[in-house]
Amino acid sequence: MDLTMCGLLIERAEELARLYAEHGNWNEVKEIWFDERLSNRSTRGSSQKIYRVLTSRFKNAPTALPNPSTLPAIFDECQTTRDKAQILYLYLVSDDSLVRYVVHEYVARLTEGNPNPLDFSNETLVDILTQLEYSDGDSFDYAESTTERWCEGFRSVVREIGVLDGQQSVVGESPSIGxxxxxxxxxxxxxxxxxxxxxxxxxxxxxxxxxxxxxxxxxxxxxxxxxxxxxxxxxxxxxxxxxxxxxxxxxxxx
CATH class of the missing domain: 1.10.10 (Arc Repressor Mutant, subunit A)
Known part of the structure; x- marks a missing residue:
């Protein structure tokens, strides 16, 4: 449930991609990352979590997405932060199976012509999550507070890519794409x-x-x-x- 804490973290993800493009080695990137975090008085625990989550998205990215070393050149061409968010979002969906499951459900709602297909209210998200069944037969089972935080984290992601407008909105529209x-x-x-x-x-x-x-x-x-x-x-x-x-x-x- 890392989404509740990290979201897309555009600036941090861009920083990691630039370090990787410069050094070409994740071990060197890790050493530089933590040296810079600690010198800026960041806590090692939060730095570790952010590094772990973001590098997982880059390391596990399918070859269909740009190699992380190419991202700085791509980001330099982006006109807005939203453009960068939409690109990083594809890495998140590819890496996080729970996010991918929920996104697939919303894609189905959109393509089937459901009314208000992009309703990201807690009620709709929880309804989707409770339909999830893992390969071992287990179902989605988290504390209500954890689930609510996950829902808010997911909304923050779709807000960053332009689906939701404003902090309080829960029903969105298809975003414009740069x-x-x-x-x-x-x-x-x-x-x-x-x-x-x-x-x-x-x-x-x-x-x-x-x-x-x-x-x-x-x-x-x-x-x-x-x-x-x-x-x-x-x-x-x-x-x-x-x-x-x-x-x-x-x-x-x-």
Missing amino acids: DISLLVAMDYSYESGDDEWLTAPRGLLYLFQPENRWEELFDRVVSTDAWEYLELHGDLDVRPSDEPYSWALDGGES
Whole structure:
């Protein structure tokens, strides 16, 4: 239940990614991280937890997401903090099975056309959580106070990616996506899918983009030159112009 304490921690995650890009070794990153934390009078316990949670997301990230060493170049192209949050959120969903389960449930609510599909109230979240059954047959079973903190932590995450507006709101809308986070979401969708990935682009779904927005998002990503339209077997398809994430290494989406 680390989400209740950590959330996305954008600045800390960006700092870790820059250290890794500079040193290329997690052991060196860890040593520098703790030296800097202690010199700034941070408690070692909180520093350890933050480091453990954030590095888990980076170390366990699927190859479909950018290598952490590439993130600083990607972040440098981001126009807003929200763009960075939407990118880091994909690492969280990939790493945290409970978050992924809940996100999948909301994606299903969105694609099925449920009324108020993005209702993140405690009542709705708890209803989703209580349907969870682990592979060993156990069900979700935490103290009420712990569950409430988790729900608040989850809301803080979807607030950071632009789904919720304001500290008190619990019902959200599909967020707007910046150009850089859109490129990451599209490359992630392409890399983690198969030949039918266009019918369920994972990155767009995880960012709660309904199907009626996909065509507009495809047009936008093609306008960056990092993607292009191709006609295959009489159908119009959209594919990366080069290797996924090469646009980041080349210095922007152009």
